[in-house]
Amino acid sequence: xxxxxxxxxxxxxxxxxxxxxxxxxxxxxxxxxxxxxxxxxxxxxxxxxxxxxxxxxxxxxxxxxxxxxxxxxxxxxxxxxxxxxxxxxxxxxxxxxxxxxxxxxxxxxxxxxxxxxxxxxxxxxxxxxxxxxxxxxxxxxxxxxxxxxxxxxxxxxxxxxxxxxxxxxxxxxxxxxxxxxxxxxxxxxxxxxxxxxxxxxxxxxxxxxxxxxxxxxxxxxxxxxxxxxxxxxxxxxxxxxxxxxxxxxxxxxxxxxxxxxxxxxxxxxxxxxxxxxxxxxxxxxxxxxxxxxxxxxxxxxxxxxxxxxxxxxxxxxxxxxxxxxxxxxxxxxxxxxxxxxxxxxxxxxxxxxxxxxxxxxxxxxxxxxxxxxxxxx
Amino acid sequence: xxxxxxxxxxxxxxxxxxxxxxxxxxxxxxxxxxxxxxxxxxxxxxxxxxxxxxxxxxxxxxxxxxxxxxxxxxxxxxxxxxxxxxxxxxxxxxxxxxxxxxxxxxxxxxxxxxxxxxxxxxxxxxxxxxxxxxxxxxxxxxxxxxxxxxxxxxxxxxxxxxxxxxxxxxxxxxxxxxxxxxxxxxxxxxxxxxxxxxxxxxxxxxxxxxxxxxxxxxxxxxxxxxxxxxxxxxxxxxxxxxxxxxxxxxxxxxxxxxxxxxxxxxxxxxxxxxxxxxxxxxxxxxxxxxxxxxxxxxxxxxxxxxxxxxxxxxxxxxxxxxxxxxxxxxxxxxxxxxxxxxxxxxxxxxxxxxxxxxxxxxxxxxxxxxxxxxxxxxxxxxxxxxxxxxxxx
Numbered sequence: 078x079x080x081x082x083x084x085x086x087x088x089x090x091x092x093x094x095x096x097x098x099x100x101x102x103x104x105x106x107x108x109x110x111x112x113x114x115x116x117x118x119x120x121x122x123x124x125x126x127x128x129x130x131x132x133x134x135x136x137x138x139x140x141x142x143x144x145x146x147x148x149x150x151x152x153x154x155x156x157x158x159x160x161x162x163x164x165x166x167x168x169x170x171x172x173x174x175x176x177x178x179x180x181x182x183x184x185x186x187x188x189x190x191x192x193x194x195x196x197x198x199x200x201x202x203x204x205x206x207x208x209x210x211x212x213x214x215x216x217x218x219x220x221x222x223x224x225x226x227x228x229x230x231x232x233x234x235x236x237x238x239x240x241x242x243x244x245x246x247x248x249x250x251x252x253x254x255x256x257x258x259x260x261x262x263x264x265x266x267x268x269x270x271x272x273x274x275x276x277x278x279x280x281x282x283x284x285x286x287x288x289x290x291x292x293x294x295x296x297x298x299x300x301x302x303x304x305x306x307x308x309x310x311x312x313x314x315x316x317x318x319x320x321x322x323x324x325x326x327x328x329x330x331x332x333x334x335x336x337x338x339x340x341x342x343x344x345x346x347x348x349x350x351x352x353x354x355x356x357x358x359x360x361x362x363x364x365x366x367x368x369x370x371x372x373x374x375x376x377x378x379x380x381x382x383x384x385x386x387x388x389x390x391x392x393x394x395x396x397x398x399x400x401x402x403x404x405x406x407x408x409x410x411x412x413x414x415x416x417x418x419x420x421x422x423x424x425x426x427x428x429x430x431x432x433x434x435x436x437x438x439x440x441x442x443x444x445x446x447x448x449x450x451x452x453x454x
Numbered sequence: 455x456x457x458x459x460x461x462x463x464x465x466x467x468x469x470x471x472x473x474x475x476x477x478x479x480x481x482x483x484x485x486x487x488x489x490x491x492x493x494x495x496x497x498x499x500x501x502x503x504x505x506x507x508x509x510x511x512x513x514x515x516x517x518x519x520x521x522x523x524x525x526x527x528x529x530x531x532x533x534x535x536x537x538x539x540x541x542x543x544x545x546x547x548x549x550x551x552x553x554x555x556x557x558x559x560x561x562x563x564x565x566x567x568x569x570x571x572x573x574x575x576x577x578x579x580x581x582x583x584x585x586x587x588x589x590x591x592x593x594x595x596x597x598x599x600x601x602x603x604x605x606x607x608x609x610x611x612x613x614x615x616x617x618x619x620x621x622x623x624x625x626x627x628x629x630x631x632x633x634x635x636x637x638x639x640x641x642x643x644x645x646x647x648x649x650x651x652x653x654x655x656x657x658x659x660x661x662x663x664x665x666x667x668x669x670x671x672x673x674x675x676x677x678x679x680x681x682x683x684x685x686x687x688x689x690x691x692x693x694x695x696x697x698x699x700x701x702x703x704x705x706x707x708x709x710x711x712x713x714x715x716x717x718x719x720x721x722x723x724x725x726x727x728x729x730x731x732x733x734x735x736x737x738x739x740x741x742x743x744x745x746x747x748x749x750x751x752x753x754x755x756x757x758x759x760x761x762x763x764x765x766x767x768x769x770x771x772x773x774x775x776x777x778x779x780x781x782x783x784x785x786x787x788x789x790x791x792x793x794x795x796x797x798x799x800x801x802x803x804x805x806x807x808x809x810x811x812x813x814x815x816x817x818x819x820x821x822x823x824x825x826x827x828x829x830x831x832x833x834x835x836x837x838x839x840x841x842x843x844x845x846x847x
Contacts, residue, residue, distance in 0.1 A: 281809075436603065443604070446606065
């Protein structure tokens with residue numbers, strides 16, 4: 078018996094249809110402009126696909142009253158579920174959080190939510206990394222790594238997770254940087270790493286037998302190799318990007334690396350923490366040689382342009398494209414077959430596009446070549 | 455508490471529960487197209503005996519004569535006192551057959567790869583490997599101290615990217631390693647393009663032609679197929695597949711051969727294979743040259759089976775050789791099909807996740823020069839019946 082917590086953010090995605098960049102705080106305006114609910118349809122598409130699978134797994138559903146889950150389950154023919162939360166109308170972010178708290182109390186195996194980046198943040202802020210979360214894409218912004226590509230793909234992912242084919246690992250939660258947005262700037266910020274559903278990494282041990290290696294182990298391996306490289310290059314400034322793979326490198330180096338920020342290391346010592354663009358430029362102006370280590374962030378495999386706007390085009394040009402080292406676990410690459418960049422500078426993006434493929438470090442002394450895609454070209 | 459041998463039984467049961475254990479079925483006679491498997495008559499579609507040489511009278515006769523002359527065993531390692539003149543004769547024969555300066559045998563192809571690769575490179579070197587290479591190459595690579603780069607299967611732009619990147623670093627040696635024919639899909643390595651890139655970027659080429667020998671290049675293998683016999687720096691092969699006998703081989707320059715048998719631990723630290731194996735291997739190479747119709751028949755069978763099974767609606771992937779997969783989707787379906795094939799009198803192997811992608815589980819069918827048109831039609835009829843039964847076609 079598997080327990081699934083199911084919550085729908087009924088207003089998610091409404092802003093997008095009427096040209097708004099989200100629905101947070103503007104739902105009334107969206108309705109005035111003629112927006113129709115998106116999330117219930119997406120949730121039902123997902124559920125219908127999920128129910129069509131030939132499966133022996135018994136599921137106990139936990140959900141919320143009315144249009145936060147109950148209606149969708151009922152309309153898809155699921156009758157046996159437990160309502161653990163009732164919200165006021167209209168619903169707010171608080172309701173998603175309350176529902177997730179109730180799911181935690183019920184000790185569900187996974188939370189399935191329907192919404193966008195804002196909803197993902199609400200879920201993540203409540204459950205942290207205690208249980209895996211999986212998103213049905215229905216929002217305006219979906220940069221976070223918790224979403225299936227389509228409702229149908231989400232159904233398959235849920236099924237394979239419940240069957241034990243897929244495993245859990247770090248995925249990034251990204252959303253609009255509201256502070257900057259209020260000043261008219263559109264930047265995507267990294268909010269944290271949640272526990273998501275990921276593809277396991279296998280190593281052949283027999284002929285038909287394989288052992289899965291955890292993402293944590295692989296991150297350690299990657300870190301060992303990168304640190305060897307760093308030790309060989311004295312006086313090179315190493316700039317470490319954000320996310321859990323880079324965090325592991327920082328931890329193994331014995332420095333106080335930030336999970337979400339950009340930090341700098343010189344000869345094994347932390348020389349800059351949670352740097353902004355200005356801080357990065359001033360460090361770069363002082364050093365002759367610098368290397369930047371990045372890992373893909375979020376759902377689409379972006380190494381630049383999602384969650385790390387500090388790494389501005391000027392910073393990247395100063396470092397030089399050839400001095401960028403990309404690291405990723407094989408699970409990460411399984412979910413995103415491309416490395417993407419969106420620096421906000423068309424000419425710089427073009428330079429990346431010209432590379433066509435990029436070498437990614439995926440283990441100890443182990444590399445793989447991965448295709449590059451750039452936005453808007 | 456520290457555990458003792460109880461883990462053996464526990465882990466075996468776990469593997470068994472997941473359906474990952476090998477259920478070994480033994481043959482009651484020689485490996486031929488028509489076999490008896492534990493009392494049941496079957497058509498064999500799972501053997502590597504492509505040219506049907508495993509039970510060939512000339513190979514058997516050569517082996518018997520060698521036993522009479524040299525006895526049953528070699529008595530020692532090749533390095534100490536186990537090399538007999540029949541072994542040396544075989545080395546010469548291989549070099550001639552492969553068009554190289556020299557050659558040497560290994561106990562198996564696996565021993566050749568896992569023993570040689572780690573001796574060719576060290577720290578500061580780079581091994582570049584196709585993602586679908588055989589496990590013995592993977593193990594050889596794992597045992598080395600070199601850096602390792604993997605390119606997507608047969609993706610030449612990916613390979614070039616790695617080579618380009620390698621030129622920016624100061625590697626001492628760079629070797630590109632590839633299977634000649636890929637064992638799960640039956641496609642051929644793009645060795646002509648690999649050669650061009652290797653020349654351009656100053657890299658060496660290492661090819662394991664286990665499934666290409668006896669099949670490509672009039673039976674001489676991938677070197678002859680691409681007219682690159684002298685250009686491949688390291689040619690690994692085996693007598694255990696199309697050549698119907700047993701043992702691995704390495705062909706290349708005389709420097710390579712002397713280096714290899716002085717450095718490869720698998721060669722140095724295990725016994726020579728028995729003299730009659732060497733004699734049978736020599737006979738096998740002679741038969742391939744004397745009976746060219748065998749290779750031709752293998753290809754006729756391959757073309758016919760592939761065309762017919764595809765026209766039924768089966769997906770055979772990217773095969774270009776006598777390895778013809780029938781890709782059916784998920785692992786359960788592939789296992790079910792293998793089971794039903796066996797019940798209907800066809801012996802074929804299901805290849806499932808994670809050996810292949812989750813939605814690419816398959817039966818691997820291997821053609822044989824000894825199969826008649828009736829044999830193939832029998833197999834095709836069974837496939838048609840089961841394809842409908844299991845809703846594959």
